[in-house]
């Protein structure tokens with residue numbers, strides 16, 4: 144599903160982050176709109192403070 | 201897809217701890233520290249007042265000289281005991297006050313050495329000043345405890 148090493152550790156600032164769920168994005172793990180035409184929509188991750196986020200498939 | 205969200209590692213958490221778990225009861229310990237601090241403060245204040253009011257400073261200087269200590273030390277030790285005692289009672293920079301008072305008690309312990317160890321011996325054995333000296337080191341390691349003034353002086357961040 145992902146071309147990145149698994150799991151992926153990110154430090155994300157407070158705010159909303161759109162994560163790709165369709166696996167078409169060229170900018171994984173973020174959504175870049177490539178999901179157009181698929182039944183997938185990005186996942187909104189809303190953080191109230193800077194957090195470390197680990198993404199694994 | 202699985203997301204695991206963790207708090208940022210804080211400076212406090214990443215700082216190496218000497219002991220993995222607290223070995224004291226954090227609910228009651230601050231009051232124990234305060235009790236020690238106020239007791240030590242009262243003792244120092246009483247001894248300082250005794251030197252100034254009862255023996256008077258020249259008298260204390262003479263007494264120091266009779267023990268083979270520099271007489272001028274009286275003019276340093278008595279104010280240190282008075283101010284230090286008040287600062288301990290107020291909980292103001294407890295650690296550093298306790299550390300500053302420690303050498304006074306080392307000298308006191310030393311001067312009581314010839315009297316034997318038992319505190320009830322004539323002129324007082326060394327066990328009491330020695331224990332007193334240890335207590336100041338303990339206070340240095342403990343800090344202010346509850347109701348200390350140092351914390352109120354710190355600017356809110």
Ligand code: FES
Pocket residue numbers: 162163164165166167168173174175176177178179183184185186
């Ligand atoms: S690009 Fe994959 S969800 Fe938007």
